[in-house]
Amino acid sequence: MTNRLRRDDSGTTLAELLIGMTIFTVLMAAVTTMAIGYHRVNAQSVARQDQIDATRTASERLTKVIRTAVKPSQLISCATSVCSDIDAFVSASTTSMKFYANLDNAGNTVGPRQVTYAFEATGTGVGRLVERVQRPDSSTPGSNGYSYCDATSAGASAACRSRMTSKVLAEGVRTDGPVPLFTYFDNAGAAMTPGTGGALTSAQIDQVLSIEFTLRVRSDDQNSTGPTTYIQRILLPNSQAVLRPGEDE
Numbered sequence: 001m002t003n004r005l006r007r008d009d010s011g012t013t014l015a016e017l018l019i020g021m022t023i024f025t026v027l028m029a030a031v032t033t034m035a036i037g038y039h040r041v042n043a044q045s046v047a048r049q050d051q052i053d054a055t056r057t058a059s060e061r062l063t064k065v066i067r068t069a070v071k072p073s074q075l076i077s078c079a080t081s082v083c084s085d086i087d088a089f090v091s092a093s094t095t096s097m098k099f100y101a102n103l104d105n106a107g108n109t110v111g112p113r114q115v116t117y118a119f120e121a122t123g124t125g126v127g128r129l130v131e132r133v134q135r136p137d138s139s140t141p142g143s144n145g146y147s148y149c150d151a152t153s154a155g156a157s158a159a160c161r162s163r164m165t166s167k168v169l170a171e172g173v174r175t176d177g178p179v180p181l182f183t184y185f186d187n188a189g190a191a192m193t194p195g196t197g198g199a200l201t202s203a204q205i206d207q208v209l210s211i212e213f214t215l216r217v218r219s220d221d222q223n224s225t226g227p228t229t230y231i232q233r234i235l236l237p238n239s240q241a242v243l244r245p246g247e248d249e
Contacts, residue, residue, distance in 0.1 A: 043223040051172075055215045055230035058129060058169040062213060065115055065131075066234050070102040072112055072145045086145050088236075089205045094180035094198035095119040097211075100146075103133065111136040111146050117169075117182075125176030129215070134164040174216040174227050183212040210235045 012020075069088045090098040096118040103113045114134045121127040136146040137160075150156060151164035175181060184192045184200060186207040195201050200208070211234045218227035 044225055047221040047223040051217050051219055051228035054170050055217050059230050059232045063234050068101040068103050069099045075108045076141055092200045111139050114148050127173055128168050129170045129173050131169050132166045172217050172219045177216050179214045184208045185210045
């Protein structure tokens, strides 16, 4: 009887203790690995969603403004042929564009804004997409149409600079991919081939009817697994904003 009690009270052996510690260590390692993996996946999902939100916001703004592209002669009665021949787009390239927009201009009380979208490099193949909106020097056009001061020059006056608003639509924009930022299509639906420097010629600008916007963004977040690509085709609602009479036939 005494011997049986002694065996029952002998406690945990060293081998049993080691086995228990081993099992506990394995379980803790598994739980830690799962927790780290969860936080990594969650951080990647947040970074990816931030990129999606950035590209969507930039695309919605750009689409809204481009659809207001207009020839100045659609807003005023031009007294000269020079005025009536002014196209909606001043310039267009694979990384930038400038055009007249009937934006915040109820009753043509201000005149068409001159809008610029441009990629500004901050490194090799990466930069930011910037929007600049400038109102004309006067709401009353001259014989050659509306005039706009150079608000980006170093010597621009305070009055001139006050007519322009600038904002960054997207950071971390990538241009090292196979597709350009802006692709232009004519009235036949064919993609235009830019000339020297990736810019369209005056004759090509006359034929622009739609624009495809391909925005690739990768944030500086270390959890980002790669760039997010957002593609939007923008059809100009008024073909006469870009096509001369007779060219849409």
